[in-house]
Amino acid sequence: MTRTFSLTQLIEMRQDDQYSLHQRYINPSLARVQSIIGFDKIYVRGEGAYLWDVDGHRYLDLLAGYSVFNLGRGHPAVKRVMREYLDLERPTLVKMDCPLLAGLLAEALVQRMPPGLDAIFFANSGADAVDTALKFARGATKRPRFLFLDHSFHGLTLGTLGVNGGAAFRDGFEPLLPHCDFVEMNDLVALERELRKGDVAAFLVEPIQGKGVYIPEASYLPEAQRLCRKHGTLLICDEVQTGMGRTGRFLACEHWGLEPDMVTLSKSLGGGYVPVSAAIMRRSIHDKVFSRLDRCQVHSTTFGQNDMGMAAGLAALHVLDEERLIERAEVMGRELIARLEALKERHPMIAEVRGKGLMIGIEFKAPGSPTLRAAWAAAEAAQKGMFTQLVVMALMRDHRVLTQVGGPGVNILKLLPPLIIGEQEVEMIASAMDAVMVEAGHLTGRVWAMSGELIKRALSQ
16 A cells, blocks of 8 residues: 655654764765854744744744745735635646736736836746846847946856845856856946946846845946946846845835846745746847747746746735835835944944835944954954854844844944834834844953854864
């Protein structure tokens, strides 16, 4: 007699093995890091803005899957649509057809785009969407070169590494995609110098950079768009992390009134359930790639229009509209930033609080106290950005708040709460940050307690 496979039973039997399995088969370095910083929890449930571990402890999740869970975890409306889809027994991935749900999601996305963006290619991840945009830009312009910004992050595939501004991510994988050059944010002179050469297919930007939450000067992006138009270069806005309401607009580029030639979306487009992404572009670009009948599949990906992903995308857009989560992100973000700004008066190590909507960065600076400054210098000498890692650990250990360092080698804390948070969560975040910074103001406080061990481990690598 054939036994019925039970996922519930399998999880119950093996959940204590999760870190040993990763150490053996997947990424032992990551498993070790999680153990060192106290993140080696066994989570058994996720709902809304919270996670619960095997011991019943609740954690406020300010990672949100790096913005996958804009709607929170397990949103009931999206869950209902997923179950409804499975019950329909739809014939997904026929491949030699034009699936209805893909057309409906494309229509819904185009209605939310800046003017002129009316053609879509669906893929699986943010990196897929960026790769697609780069490939289409070359195909449409017949130009070889791409420009990108310092500190940018557009993915970690071999193709997207060529336009990744993080040296730590690029190191060890050269040679990368050729003809890719970075320019400094806000340097319009350098940008035009490169564009004037006439060989740049596209200028790729995150309207707000995911690594570090760097926001350009008010005039930079509009002027960059004007220069791209002037020199025949396409402007691509990578909205993989900033899109879907994260910054208080559906797209972050709306804050500057931009009308890019292409936009990339992913992460929370799948409603927190299914990996899905989209490259949305001007029809003229799309037509130059799919230029003849015999080239109708010159670019394709197996799972790119799968029905479950399309259903999840339609459900996610419905929830954003029905629950007015974009407006909520703007209101709650303004309130949270104000609360965090107020902490600067009490805690001199907070250098800056910046962000739009619920994409927020808190940058730290060296303390004024000689004893604390010496501790800061020792930590930084061992590993740049270590102070922020100590803050991340303290928030987790003492307040059960999940956060992340804003990027390699920077003292920036990044907050990406689900867009569903309310006054209660704003109070929790502000209170936790206040308490941690009070502790950080004393060398004998709990924030610095792990610095010696982290320094030793960093120096032994």
